[in-house]
Amino acid sequence: NAGVTQTPKFQVLKTGQSMTLQCAQDMNHEYMSWYRQDPGMGLRLIHYSVGAGITDQGEVPNGYNVSRSTTEDFPLRLLSAAPSQTSVYFCASSTGQVNTEAFFGQGTRLTVV
Amino acid sequence: AQSVTQPDIHITVSEGASLELRCNYSYGATPYLFWYVQSPGQGLQLLLKYFSGDTLVQGIKGFEAEFKRSQSSFNLRKPSVHWSDAAEYFCAVSPFGNEKLTFGTGTRLTIIP
Numbered sequence: 001n002a003g004v005t006q007t008p009k010f011q012v013l014k015t016g017q018s019m020t021l022q023c024a025q026d027m028n029h030e031y032m033s034w035y036r037q038d039p040g041m042g043l044r045l046i047h048y049s050v051g052a053g054i055t056d057q058g059e060v061p062n063g064y065n066v067s068r069s070t071t072e073d074f075p076l077r078l079l080s081a082a083p084s085q086t087s088v089y090f091c092a093s094s095t096g097q098v099n100t101e102a103f104f105g106q107g108t109r110l111t112v113v
Numbered sequence: 114a115q116s117v118t119q120p121d122i123h124i125t126v127s128e129g130a131s132l133e134l135r136c137n138y139s140y141g142a143t144p145y146l147f148w149y150v151q152s153p154g155q156g157l158q159l160l161l162k163y164f165s166g167d168t169l170v171q172g173i174k175g176f177e178a179e180f181k182r183s184q185s186s187f188n189l190r191k192p193s194v195h196w197s198d199a200a201e202y203f204c205a206v207s208p209f210g211n212e213k214l215t216f217g218t219g220t221r222l223t224i225i226p
Contacts, residue, residue: 004156031211031212033212033213033214035214035216040122040218041218042117042203042216042217042218042219043157043203043205043214043216044216045213045214045215048212048213050212058213059215090156090157092157092214094210094211094212096210096212097210098145098164098209098210099164099210100210100211101159101162101211102159102211102212102214104149104156104157104158105156106155106156107155107156
């Protein structure tokens with residue numbers, strides 16, 4: 001019973017490098033989202049998707065790209081990493097129906113030097 | 114725009130004592146409200162949620178929360194805390210179900226023997 005799986009768990013990047021944070025869910029959830037968590041700021045929504053082929057921006061989308069080619073996967077791409085993107089990233093998924101809960105992955109800790 | 118305020122950054126309580134964590138929200142309509150818990154190095158786990166109906170909501174691990182519309186509050190309570198309750202607690206609000214969550218900045222709970 002995997003739930004929401006994020007890879008990698010830890011990553012160190014140099015400024016200007018690119019990378020993709022992976023998120024996969026096996027619950028057939030339509031709704032998926034990415035958050036970043038920074039000290040003293042809680043979690044902030046980066047991008048979200050209401051289904052395959054549909055994505056939209058959240059509160060802090062700059063510097064990040066997403067796509068949703070399948071229901072299961074929702075990768076987050078950093079095209080040119082900056083130190084300001086040092087953070088812990090969480091992926092979440094849900095059915096999108098009202099009286100349900102969102103399930104979160106274990107997080108990816110990213111450091112940009 | 115919706116927002117959440119958790120006025121207490123850090124709370125310390127003795128094991129066996131009662132607990133109340135404060136949460137105030139700002140939202141134009143009836144919100145969907147949540148409390149999540151995050152243990153060190155872990156993802157977020159849903160403690161409880163309020164969508165409608167009874168304003169006193171029961172959750173997991175013996176937690177409860179009360180929705181007070183007049184005060185725009187959704188405070189979390191537990192009558193007797195256990196050492197395992199030490200964690201960070203986040204209040205969140207959403208315009209619909211569990212999508213596009215807006216989180217508070219969190220309250221770190223320390224339990225002393």
